[in-house]
Amino acid sequence: MKFIKREAPGTPTKQQLLGASGEQDDAYQNSPLSDYFQASHELPRRYIRSVKTSPDNDNTFGPIYDKVNNRYTLGKETIDFVGADIIINSKKFKGTEGLYELIFKTQPTNYNAEDEAEYRKILLETQVHRRNFDEGAHLRSSKSSKYLKIIKPLVSGEISGKGHMIVSDKPFQYVYWDNINELVHRLRLLIASQNAGNTSHNNEIMSIIEELREAGVVE
Numbered sequence: 633m634k635f636i637k638r639e640a641p642g643t644p645t646k647q648q649l650l651g652a653s654g655e656q657d658d659a660y661q662n663s664p665l666s667d668y669f670q671a672s673h674e675l676p677r678r679y680i681r682s683v684k685t686s687p688d689n690d691n692t693f694g695p696i697y698d699k700v701n702n703r704y705t706l707g708k709e710t711i712d713f714v715g716a717d718i719i720i721n722s723k724k725f726k727g728t729e730g731l732y733e734l735i736f737k738t739q740p741t742n743y744n745a746e747d748e749a750e751y752r753k754i755l756l757e758t759q760v761h762r763r764n765f766d767e768g769a770h771l772r773s774s775k776s777s778k779y780l781k782i783i784k785p786l787v788s789g790e791i792s793g794k795g796h797m798i799v800s801d802k803p804f805q806y807v808y809w810d811n812i813n814e815l816v817h818r819l820r821l822l823i824a825s826q827n828a829g830n831t832s833h834n835n836e837i838m839s840i841i842e843e844l845r846e847a848g849v850v851e
Contacts, residue, residue, distance in 0.1 A: 675727055676713040679736045680704070690738045692774060693760050693783060706735070707758030708765035720757050725750050738778055749842075752786040761787055788835045812849055815840055 712719040716727035730743030734751040763769040
C-alpha cells in the first residue's frame with residue numbers, strides 16, 4: 633500500500649504553481665514567491681503567480697522580480713503585501729481585485745473609480761509611468777490600451793505626491809505654489825476657463841481638488 637500525503641484544501645503545490653522543471657524549482661526556493669504563496673490571503677498569491685505564468689501580465693508598467701535584491705519592484709519602489717493590502721514605500725493601499733487588475737494586468741477588468749484613484753496614487757508614488765522612474769522625465773509612451781485609456785489620462789496634469797508642485801505630462805514644466813491660496817486661485821481660473829468652453833483642464837482640476845482634499849481644505 634502506498635501512502636500519499638494529502639494537500640490542504642485550496643493550497644496549491646509548488647509544482648502546480650511553477651511547474652516541474654528544476655530551473656523553476658530553484659526560482660521558487662530562491663525568490664519571495666515561496667513566501668507569497670504561503671500567505672493566507674488568496675488575492676496577492678493569485679496575482680503574484682501571474683508575474684511568471686500569465687500572458688496578460690504587464691511587463692512594462694507592472695511589478696517585476698529583482699533577482700539581485702530578491703524582491704518585487706514597481707517603478708522605483710519595492711512592492712510588498714500584508715494580507716490583501718499593498719505596501720509601497722511604507723504606505724498601505726487597500727487591496728481590491730480591481731486595484732490588483734490595474735497594477736498587474738495589461739488589460740485590467742472589474743475595477744471602479746475608487747480603484748483608479750488608488751492606482752493613480754501608486755503611479756505617482758512609484759513613477760513607473762515615467763522614463764527611468766524619474767518624476768522629471770518624459771512619460772513612457774506606449775500604444776497599449778492600458779496606457780492610452782488608463783495611465784495617461786490619470787497622470788496628465790498630475791500633482792506630485794509631495795504636495796508642492798503641479799506637473800504636466802511634459803517634462804520639466806512645473807507650476808510651483810507656496811500656499812493653498814495659490815492652488816485655490818488656480819482652480820478658480822481653470823473652472824472659469826472650463827465654463828467658457830475649454831474642456832482641456834479636467835485632469836488638472838481633478839488633481840487640484842484631490843490635493844485640497846488631502847490638505848483638509850475641502851471634503
